Structures are given as structure tokens and as C-alpha cells.
Amino acid sequence: MHYTRFQASRARFALTPVAFVAAALLPLATRAQEQPEAAPQLKPSPVLRENIPADVRPQLPTFVEGDAIRGQTDVQTEVQGNAVLRKGDTIIRADKLEYNTPKDLATATGNVHINKAGTIYEGPFLELEVDAFHGFFNEPRYHFLRNDAYGEAERVDFEDDKHSIIHRATYTTCQRRPGPDWMPDWILKADKITLDDDTDTGVATGAVLSFFRVPILGLPAMSFPLTDQRKSGVLPPTIGLDNKSGVExxxxxxxxxxxxxxxxxxxTLMSKRGVDLGGEFRYLEPSYNGIFRGDILPNDKLRDMDRWGYTYQHTQSFAPAGxxxxxxxxxxxxxxxxxxNYWRDFSRNSSVLTQRLLAADGTLSWGIGDLSVFAREQKWQTLQDATAPILPPYDRSxxxxxRYVKNSLPAGFESTIxxxxxxxxxTLDPIAQTAFAATPESLQPNGQxxxxxxxxxxxxxAPGWFFVPKAQVHAxxxxxDATSxxxxxxxxxxxxxxxxDGGLVFERNTSYFGRAFLQTLEPRAFYTYTPFRDQxxxxxxxxxxxxFNFATIWTENAFGGNDRISDGNLLTLGATSRLLDPDTGAEAAKFGIAQRVRFKDQLVTLPGGTPVSERLSDLLFGVSANLVPSWSVDSTVEYNPKTNRSIRSTIGARYSPKNYHxxxxxxxxxxxxxxxxxxxxxxxxxxxxxxxxxGQELGPGRGEGEGRWYSVGRMNYDMQAKKLVDAVVGLEYDAGCWIGRVVVERLQAGTTQANKRVLFQIEFVGLSRLGSNALQSLxxxxPRYQFLREQVxxxxxxxxxD
Structure with a gap:
């Protein structure tokens, strides 16, 4: 054998395919003579991909460097001192490194450091088939890229680039601190941890989870996610305290x-009720999707009856070939x-099931060109409360x-049929029959x-104006079913x-608060006439x-639905002004005012109603502003000029200077x-x-740094009754590698009752959450709540x- 020894202070050697080596050995002067000089161009390289394809990996060159290199070309290379081997997304550093080219086998000893696509292992000895990523590492320390987890082990066996087994392992996401006595706040110790990057899961056997050196959970086997991807398995238990159901x-x-x-x-085991069996099934296909949720509680001990509920949503589209x-x-x-009583007893189940009007609705629709048709079946379940009864709506069965819509008729006409x-x-239930016995709505018959x-x-x-005359006929x-x-x-x-309906649009350039705007002024007038017909x-x-709002004041009918068409001789006048960013067109502010003038009394009313005789309606004022990103205001006021007071007012504001604020x-x-x-x-x-x-501005989903307390909550207060209606108030503590939460929740369940519960949760970042599902409640x-840990x-x- 012939070996070449390099004695230079630093040597580098590339093991490449023969054709590549031959090209590299061509004299630069010769190539310069044969090829005209061209401008340099960037070319895509598979080496720069996040995931290098398996078929490309063997074709990549292998680079080695160190203080001294000796070896035989395409057979064996030995590197002494500050040894480095690079191939694709794998980098190996060590005091000494040997690389067998035919076997693609690297053997490293002394201060071994390997970086595989951002995941790092360090230890005394490594043996690895580089392309297959098959081998072992003795006494490694490791740092996983995807969830920032750390640990130590007796040995790691690499089965391939997606699967590995860690023996006698520890696992934590707590960042190491200086000092010999440092211990992570939480640590998982296991006889074996199996990592599967295909499913992004880890499985620990013989596992014990310790929190501040106190073992809190021991399991013969447990699985945990390596990312936020879904995986099968038993999820961490949740524990809650409810004032009605007891411990859950x-x-x-x-x-x-x-x-x-x-x-x-x-x-769910409820200490005061029994065992509730719940489930959820979801599916998603190219042309349809759906979700089913249901639960059954046999023999509820508080109500002495079987309890159950379900909700099912399904949407599907279909079309014939062509x-x-x-x-x-x-x-x-x-x-x-x-x-x-289901809605008040289980207020944390599906929000649909905790309403008092539950729909069973099915719709089959079809559309072709300008024509659309649908058939619908709708039946209601009304959950009654004797202290606050509801008149059930009608079923549609x-x-x-x-519906035919044609927007391209001759002479610019548009039509709808x-x-x-x-x-x-x-059918009225006994509570509704008693509560609404004398009302016109309860006495009218069913019908078609x-x-x-x-x-x-x-x-x-046109760009500066619009005008729309419209005629309608409603029959x-x-x-x-009975004479009425x-x-x-x-x-x-x-x-x-x-x-x-007509309006104008005026524009001008202006500035407010030192900022340039494009301001509009948009006056609008809307006249409608409907003759009186006794209904x-x-x-x-x-x-x-x-x-009565800015949407309905510009419509012809004062009623929704199709049983009442209001008579009217009305003129609505209003104006809107907007402040627009001249560069982006974004709306920074909007101001609106509108009022309706009535030229004659409105005689058509709902059953039991009285005619409307006011000639001037209430004034509507509206303001929405977002002049600076941190502030937004939205307000609507209905003002009665006769009484000089507002009839209805809604004023909302949001202040959010940065993330988590x-x-x-x-x-x-x-x-x-x-x-x-x-x-x-x-x-x-x-x-x-x-x-x-x-704190620190780390971006969404990363919190603001360790050791920070967050106050979270929402409170709804009835100022007339002088009582709290709903409240959710909590504290969060971010320790970096774990987050603690405590939330107190009060939700109104009827006029005199409320459900209360206390939620505790500890989130071990990168592993799991234990306790109640406080995050769901928050x-x-x-509004605009942000998770302290959420991978964006x-x-x-x-x-x-490296």
C-alpha cells in the first residue's frame, strides 16, 4: 500500500467521485483558455435542502480535514487532531477519526461531536455508517433540534436517519445552568427511549417523571410527541373541580x-354523577368532511336518569363528470x-350542545349556471327553563x-327570481303552553x-358615483291546517x-397627527316605497x-323572513368618511352617520305589535379606528333626538402594543x-x-422569557343587576421548560344558577401537559389569547x- 502523510499545520481532503476529482485536477490555466469567462451564476443545490433526498445522499462528496491526514485514496483515511468529517447534513468532529470509504464507516474517538441536521450528540466514542446513519454512540449527551430537548444516556443505537434507541436515558427541555449542583426542574428518566422521526414520537419504557426532584409520575411505558404532529396513544389525564359534578x-x-x-x-369520572363516556370522530376527504361528538352518562346520580348528547356536522360537494x-x-x-337540564349541567361540552335551541338540519343543494335549488329539513329541540321559557321556533319539514339570478340582461339590467x-x-311543550297560552303566535295553526x-x-x-333603481314583487x-x-x-x-339607491364618492389628500391619508366623503341616499297590504x-x-343598524337601515323591509312585508314611504340619508393609507389602501379609520325619514305611518306589524308613527328614526353614529397598530376602537351609537339620549350603544376598544400584551x-x-x-x-x-x-421580544409562540408571570382573564358584569355574569380569571407562570396555570371559571347557567370550577395545569414543554385543560378555557x-408555547x-x- 502507498500512503501519503501530510505534515502541514492544517490539511483538508475531499473524497469525491472519480469524474469530479479529474475535473478538479485540470490546470486552471487550461480551463481558462478553453472556456470564455462568464458571469457567476447561483445554482440550486440539494445540500441546502432541509431534508436531503435518500437517492441524492450517496452522490454527495465527503470532506475530511484535520491537523494531520494519512490514508489510501478511496479506501481508508485517518485524521489526527481536530478531525472533521462532512457529508451532506452530517458533521462529525473528534480528536481522532477513521473513515473507511467502501463501507462508508466512520469511527471517531475523543471529544466526539456529531451534528445530524441540527440534532447534536457528544461523547467519547462513535461508530457510524454515514449515509445509512447506522451505528452507535457510547455515553452521549444530546440536544434535539425540533423541541430543544436535552439528555444523557449510556448508549445510543442509530438504526437509520429516522429511528434511534437511547439506553438508560434522561430527557428534559430545561436549559443547563452553571454549577455542579444544577438539576433541571423536571426530568424524565427511562430504561429506554425509542425515537421515531417518521411519526415524530418518542416512547419511553421504565419511565419516571420527576418535578423538582420529586417523582410525580411513573409508568412502565409512555409516549410523547417530538413535534406538534398527531400521534396515537393515551393522552395525559385531566383533573378538574366542579361545583356541581365534583371532582372530574x-x-x-x-x-x-x-x-x-x-x-x-x-x-370522565365525575365523583357526584358517575362515569361519562365521550368520544369524537373526525374525517376529511377531498369532497367531504365531518365531525361527530357524543357522550353518554348512564344513571346520573344527581338527576337519577340516563344522560346523553351528540352533535354531528357533515359537508359534502359533488358534481357529475364533465x-x-x-x-x-x-x-x-x-x-x-x-x-x-343538559345545557346547564354540562356547560363545558360542545358549545353547540350547551345552547337552548338545538337544530337538526339537513340541506341538499344544486347549482348550474345562474340557477340554484335546495331542499331542506329542519327540526328544533328546545331546552326549556320554567323561570325563562322559550317559544319554540317552527320546524321546516x-x-x-x-333561485335564478341573472346579472347580464340586455341594457345592463339585473334580475332575481x-x-x-x-x-x-x-308542537308546544307543557312549559311553552303555560307561558305563551294567550299570545297570538301560540294560537296560529301549522301550515304550508x-x-x-x-x-x-x-x-x-362609475368611480365617483352609483345609482341603482330596483323594483320587487313579493307574492x-x-x-x-285549521281555520284562522x-x-x-x-x-x-x-x-x-x-x-x-344612490351615492357619491369624493376624495382628497390630507394629513392628521403628522401622517398622510387619502380621505373620502361618501354621501348616500336610499328611498323605498311599499304600499300597505293588510297582513x-x-x-x-x-x-x-x-x-336597527348600519346594514338594515339601507334595506327595503323592516322585517326578516317572508311572512311580513312592511309598508313604507321612507328616505334614508347618510354619509361615510374613511381615512385610507395612500400607499397600501388599508383603512385606518371610518366614520358614519345615518337617519331614516318616514313620510307616513308603518301599519304592518308583527302579531301583537303597534304601528310605527315616528317621522324621524333614531340617529346612527359609527366609528372604527386603527390609526396606530397597537390601538383599535369600534363604536356604534343609536341616538334618539327627542329624548336627547342614546337608545343603544356599543363601544369596544383593544390595546395590544406587542405579543402577550x-x-x-x-x-x-x-x-x-x-x-x-x-x-x-x-x-x-x-x-x-x-x-x-x-421581558424579551421572542415572537409569537415563544413567550417573553423565563421567570415571567402572566395575568389572564375575562369578566362580564351586568351593571343593571350589579352582579358578575361570566368570569374566567387565571395566572400563568413561564419557567422556560415548564408552564404552570391556575384558572377559576364561573359561567352562568340560567337566571339563578352558575357553574364554577377550578383548573390546574402543568405543561412540561416538549413532553406533555398534566392537570385540567385550562388552555381550552383560555x-x-x-379575545386574542396567545399560547406561551406554540410552534409557529x-x-x-x-x-x-456547524
Whole structure:
């Protein structure tokens, strides 16, 4: 054998394919003569990818360097002193390194350091097949890139670049501190930890979790995520304290069935009620998706009955091949519970199931060109409370509707034709029969309503103005199950409506507060006329008075639904002014005012209502502003000029100067009987700011540094009743590698009852969470709440690049 010994102070050697070596040995002068000089160009390289493809990895060159190198080309290389081997995303450093080229085997001894795509191992001895990443490492220390975890072990066996086994291992995300007596706040010790990068999971056997040197959890086997990816397994138990159900212990099991479907089973032991068996199933396909949640509580000890509830949502789209016949969709929304008290007893179940009106709704729709049709079946379950009864809405069983919209008629006309037939049915429960016995709505019969709507308009618009005349004809026919009108069981109605809508847009450049803006002034006028048609003999199945706001003041009908068409001779006048960023067009502020003038009394009312005679409506004022990123204000005021007072007011503001700093406040006043006045405040704010510790700006999902306390909460206060309605108040402590949370929750459940619970949770960052699900409560109740730990972007291997 022939060896060449390098005695230079630092030597570098590249083991490359023969063709590459031959090209490299060509004299530079010769190549310069053969090829004209060209401008340098950047070329993509697989070496710079986050994940190097398996078929590319063997083709990459291997570089070695050190104080002294000896070896035989393409056979064996030995490096002494400050040895380094690089190949792709793998870097090995050691005091001594031997590399066998045919076997692609590296053997390193003394202060061995290996960086594999950002994950680092250090120890005394390594033997590794570099491309296959198969081998072992004795007595390593390691640092995982993806979850910033650390640990030590007796030995690591690398099966390939995605799988490894760590023997007699420790695992923690606590950053090491100086000093020989340092111990991490929490540490997981295990006989063996198996890491699977394909599924992003770790499995520890013979595991013991210690918190401040106190063992708190010992398991023969436990799995934990290496990232935020989903994985099957038993999730950490949650423990809660509820004033009604007592101590609640839930042990969930998550089943990752496939990338597009999963299931969670969450049995819950309630000390005062029994065992509640709950579950959730989700699926996602290219043309349909859905979710099912349900639970059953056999023999609830507090109610002495079986309790259950379920919710199911499914959406699906379909179209025949070629699309010549259009496309269709199916939507299902099914919700049912066992009894009237479910909404107050289980206020933390699905938010849909804790409402008092539960829909079972199915809709099949189809569209082709300008024509759309749908068929619908809708039935309601009303959860009654004797102290606050509800008049149940009508079921639609069934409803069929067709709609034709044509926006490209000759001469610029646009038209809409709508036809609908619906069967309305309702059966009153005993509580509703007693509470609403004398009201007109409870006495009207079930029936079939068929209506048609024809609408024709001709819009004119240009950059500085618009004008839209519109004509409508609304016709309806009723077939009732019992005689309730002068015409017996049938009734007909035909009502025309005419409207004119027009406005101008003025613009100017201006500046406020030292900032340039494009300001607009947009006056608008809307006139509508509908003649009076007596509708007192008609039933009211789905009409209600529209809320008075900036959207409805510019519409023809004062009612929603199709049973009442309001008569009117009205003129609405208003103006809007906006402040726009001249560079981006973003809206920095908006100001609006509108008022409606009535030229004659409105005689059409809802059953039991009185005619409207005021000639001038209340004034509407609206302001929304976001002049600086940290502040936003949104306010709407309905002002009565006769009484010189506001009838309804909503004022909301948000202050958020940076991440994890947000305060929201809203004031709502309604003087319309029965009236209400409420104040709502929500916040997330570091308490350390109070004593001058401003923290670090680390970005979303990373908190503000270790040792920081955060106050979180939301409170809704009834100022008329002078009592707290709902409240969620808590504290979070970020210790860096673990986060502690305690949350006190009070949610109103009826006029005289409230559900209260206390939630405790410890989050071991990079491992798991133990305790109650406090995070869910904070996310659902606090506006703009941010998780202290949430991976926004996966870490790059170049962040730990050697």
C-alpha cells in the first residue's frame, strides 16, 4: 500500500467521485483558455435542502480535514487532531477519526461531536455508517433540534436517519445552568427511549417523571410527541373541580387512524354523577368532511336518569363528470340531548350542545349556471327553563327553494327570481303552553307557505358615483291546517316594492397627527316605497323585526323572513368618511352617520305589535379606528333626538402594543325593554411589567422569557343587576421548560344558577401537559389569547449549523 502523510499545520481532503476529482485536477490555466469567462451564476443545490433526498445522499462528496491526514485514496483515511468529517447534513468532529470509504464507516474517538441536521450528540466514542446513519454512540449527551430537548444516556443505537434507541436515558427541555449542583426542574428518566422521526414520537419504557426532584409520575411505558404532529396513544389525564359534578378525572385516548381521520375517546369520572363516556370522530376527504361528538352518562346520580348528547356536522360537494349538469352539496347539522337540564349541567361540552335551541338540519343543494335549488329539513329541540321559557321556533319539514339570478340582461339590467314552498309545524311543550297560552303566535295553526319573489334592477356606477333603481314583487299563498282567517284555511298576498339607491364618492389628500391619508366623503341616499297590504290574518312562521343598524337601515323591509312585508314611504340619508393609507389602501379609520325619514305611518306589524308613527328614526353614529397598530376602537351609537339620549350603544376598544400584551373592553347599553347594560373586559398581560421587568421580544409562540408571570382573564358584569355574569380569571407562570396555570371559571347557567370550577395545569414543554385543560378555557373565552408555547414555524437545521 502507498500512503501519503501530510505534515502541514492544517490539511483538508475531499473524497469525491472519480469524474469530479479529474475535473478538479485540470490546470486552471487550461480551463481558462478553453472556456470564455462568464458571469457567476447561483445554482440550486440539494445540500441546502432541509431534508436531503435518500437517492441524492450517496452522490454527495465527503470532506475530511484535520491537523494531520494519512490514508489510501478511496479506501481508508485517518485524521489526527481536530478531525472533521462532512457529508451532506452530517458533521462529525473528534480528536481522532477513521473513515473507511467502501463501507462508508466512520469511527471517531475523543471529544466526539456529531451534528445530524441540527440534532447534536457528544461523547467519547462513535461508530457510524454515514449515509445509512447506522451505528452507535457510547455515553452521549444530546440536544434535539425540533423541541430543544436535552439528555444523557449510556448508549445510543442509530438504526437509520429516522429511528434511534437511547439506553438508560434522561430527557428534559430545561436549559443547563452553571454549577455542579444544577438539576433541571423536571426530568424524565427511562430504561429506554425509542425515537421515531417518521411519526415524530418518542416512547419511553421504565419511565419516571420527576418535578423538582420529586417523582410525580411513573409508568412502565409512555409516549410523547417530538413535534406538534398527531400521534396515537393515551393522552395525559385531566383533573378538574366542579361545583356541581365534583371532582372530574378524564383519561383521553387519541387514535390517529389515518392522515385524514382520527378519533378521541375521553371517559370522565365525575365523583357526584358517575362515569361519562365521550368520544369524537373526525374525517376529511377531498369532497367531504365531518365531525361527530357524543357522550353518554348512564344513571346520573344527581338527576337519577340516563344522560346523553351528540352533535354531528357533515359537508359534502359533488358534481357529475364533465360538470355539464352543475354541482351539488350536502350539509348536515344534527344536535340532540337527553333532557332540558343538559345545557346547564354540562356547560363545558360542545358549545353547540350547551345552547337552548338545538337544530337538526339537513340541506341538499344544486347549482348550474345562474340557477340554484335546495331542499331542506329542519327540526328544533328546545331546552326549556320554567323561570325563562322559550317559544319554540317552527320546524321546516320540508322546505324547497329555487333561485335564478341573472346579472347580464340586455341594457345592463339585473334580475332575481326566487320561489319557495315550506311546510311549517310546531308542537308546544307543557312549559311553552303555560307561558305563551294567550299570545297570538301560540294560537296560529301549522301550515304550508308558498311564496315567489321577482326583483329587477338597473345599476349605474362609475368611480365617483352609483345609482341603482330596483323594483320587487313579493307574492305568497298559505294553506293552513285549521281555520284562522276570514278566508278559511287559505290566504293570499301580493306586494310590490320600489327603491332608489344612490351615492357619491369624493376624495382628497390630507394629513392628521403628522401622517398622510387619502380621505373620502361618501354621501348616500336610499328611498323605498311599499304600499300597505293588510297582513293581520296571516300567520307568522319566520318573520322578526330586523335589528336597527348600519346594514338594515339601507334595506327595503323592516322585517326578516317572508311572512311580513312592511309598508313604507321612507328616505334614508347618510354619509361615510374613511381615512385610507395612500400607499397600501388599508383603512385606518371610518366614520358614519345615518337617519331614516318616514313620510307616513308603518301599519304592518308583527302579531301583537303597534304601528310605527315616528317621522324621524333614531340617529346612527359609527366609528372604527386603527390609526396606530397597537390601538383599535369600534363604536356604534343609536341616538334618539327627542329624548336627547342614546337608545343603544356599543363601544369596544383593544390595546395590544406587542405579543402577550392585550386588553379588550366593551360597553353595551340597550334601553329598549327589558333593557340591559353590560361591561366586558378581557386581558392577557405579563405581571412582571409592574416591577420593571419588560421581558424579551421572542415572537409569537415563544413567550417573553423565563421567570415571567402572566395575568389572564375575562369578566362580564351586568351593571343593571350589579352582579358578575361570566368570569374566567387565571395566572400563568413561564419557567422556560415548564408552564404552570391556575384558572377559576364561573359561567352562568340560567337566571339563578352558575357553574364554577377550578383548573390546574402543568405543561412540561416538549413532553406533555398534566392537570385540567385550562388552555381550552383560555382560548375560548379570552379575545386574542396567545399560547406561551406554540410552534409557529418548524426549526431549521441551519439554526444549529456547524
Amino acid at each position: 378525572v378524564t383519561v383521553p385516548y387519541y387514535w390517529n387512524i389515518a392522515p385524514n381521520r382520527d378519533a378521541t375517546i375521553y371517559p 360538470g355539464a349538469l352543475g354541482g351539488g352539496a350536502l350539509a348536515l347539522n344534527l344536535n340532540r340531548v337527553s333532557d332540558d 320540508p322546505q324547497v327553494q329555487a 326566487e320561489a319557495d314552498t315550506t311546510r311549517f309545524t310546531r 307557505r308558498t311564496y315567489g319573489l321577482l326583483q329587477l334592477s338597473r345599476p349605474w356606477q 305568497a299563498h298559505y294553506d293552513l 282567517t276570514a278566508n278559511g284555511r287559505t290566504e293570499d298576498r301580493v306586494i310590490p316594492t320600489f327603491s332608489l 293581520t290574518n296571516l300567520p307568522n312562521y319566520d318573520s322578526a323585526l330586523n335589528d 392585550v386588553i379588550t373592553a366593551a360597553y353595551r347599553l340597550n334601553r329598549i325593554a327589558p333593557g340591559s347594560e353590560q361591561m366586558d373586559v378581557g386581558w392577557q398581560w405579563p405581571l412582571n411589567d409592574l416591577w420593571g421587568d419588560k 382560548k375560548e373565552n379570552i 414555524l418548524p426549526p431549521s437545521r441551519f439554526s444549529n449549523y
